[in-house]
Amino acid sequence: xKRVYGVLGIVAKMANxxxxxxxxxxxxxxxxxxxxxxxLKYPMKKxxxxxxxxxxxxxxxxEEKDALVPKKLxxxxxxxxxxxxxxxxxxxxxxxxxxAIDVKNFGATFAEEGQNISITGxxxxxxxxxxxxxxxxxxxxxxxxFADSKKDDAKQSxxxxxxxxxEAHYFYGFSINPKNYxxxxxxxxxxxxxxxxxxxxxxxxxxxxxATAYSTNSKFGCENEFSLFVECKDxxxxxxxxxxxxxxxxxxxxxxxxxxxxxxxxxxxxxxxSNPYTLNVITTKTHKNIFxxxxxxx
Numbered sequence: 655x656k657r658v659y660g661v662l663g664i665v666a667k668m669a670n671x672x673x674x675x676x677x678x679x680x681x682x683x684x685x686x687x688x689x690x691x692x693x694l695k696y697p698m699k700k701x702x703x704x705x706x707x708x709x710x711x712x713x714x715x716x717e718e719k720d721a722l723v724p725k726k727l728x729x730x731x732x733x734x735x736x737x738x739x740x741x742x743x744x745x746x747x748x749x750x751x752x753x754a755i756d757v758k759n760f761g762a763t764f765a766e767e768g769q770n771i772s773i774t775g776x777x778x779x780x781x782x783x784x785x786x787x788x789x790x791x792x793x794x795x796x797x798x799x800f801a802d803s804k805k806d807d808a809k810q811s812x813x814x815x816x817x818x819x820x821e822a823h824y825f826y827g828f829s830i831n832p833k834n835y836x837x838x839x840x841x842x843x844x845x846x847x848x849x850x851x852x853x854x855x856x857x858x859x860x861x862x863x864x865a866t867a868y869s870t871n872s873k874f875g876c877e878n879e880f881s882l883f884v885e886c887k888d889x890x891x892x893x894x895x896x897x898x899x900x901x902x903x904x905x906x907x908x909x910x911x912x913x914x915x916x917x918x919x920x921x922x923x924x925x926x927x928s929n930p931y932t933l934n935v936i937t938t939k940t941h942k943n944i945f946x947x948x949x950x951x952x
Contacts, residue, residue, distance in 0.1 A: 663880025691779035697868035740768035827897035
């Protein structure tokens, strides 16, 4: 397959898509709210895991001294693929790593048990910047039903806070370069096909719905609302971060793809998905309902 470029859009309403260590929505030094690539990848990994696929880089637990603690990377590897020690061949380890769907997409850094493996993922994400102009940060006080367990003389139940945005629209640019894995084909043998069309279809499936599917207390209200995929026609197709070329009208909740379409021109086929009930998209390309996958207007 050829390179793919695109944009994924996440809406957050009274939710916190990606918090910093203070609990506030992550932002740059000048106050621009954004979501990290890790925030986007995690729901994808959870969806793959729930579908029964091997996911290596995700937190798993073990019991240790009557407590639950996170497993080490080597322990997670052994849980999925079996025993490994210092004598295990690098080739065997790499073949197993590529069996994990998150590694196949996002790559890996694996420095365990005599191995020092670094795999640059075929799929690369930028940071997802909020394009909504009127975002406000909301802080809610929460009353706990319990007293502070650290204070023996506590007379009242404790107070906490929940921080959200009232509304934000995050846009992540991404690229998929199957050639990142060409260097491994000779080393790993004929059984390794690199990044295939089937791998891309698995990525595309979770790219459309994983944020919507992943509902926690802080993430409820975060949904996939927009996706754009450009499948290049030729090997010499090189495009910048496409999220920079999306124009978003905050008042109308409208995306204008005119500038992006001029940039892409005849370099590839553009496919657009959106939530037509909350978002208007100005485009001349194939435009589908992100929920039903049916063409808009039909």
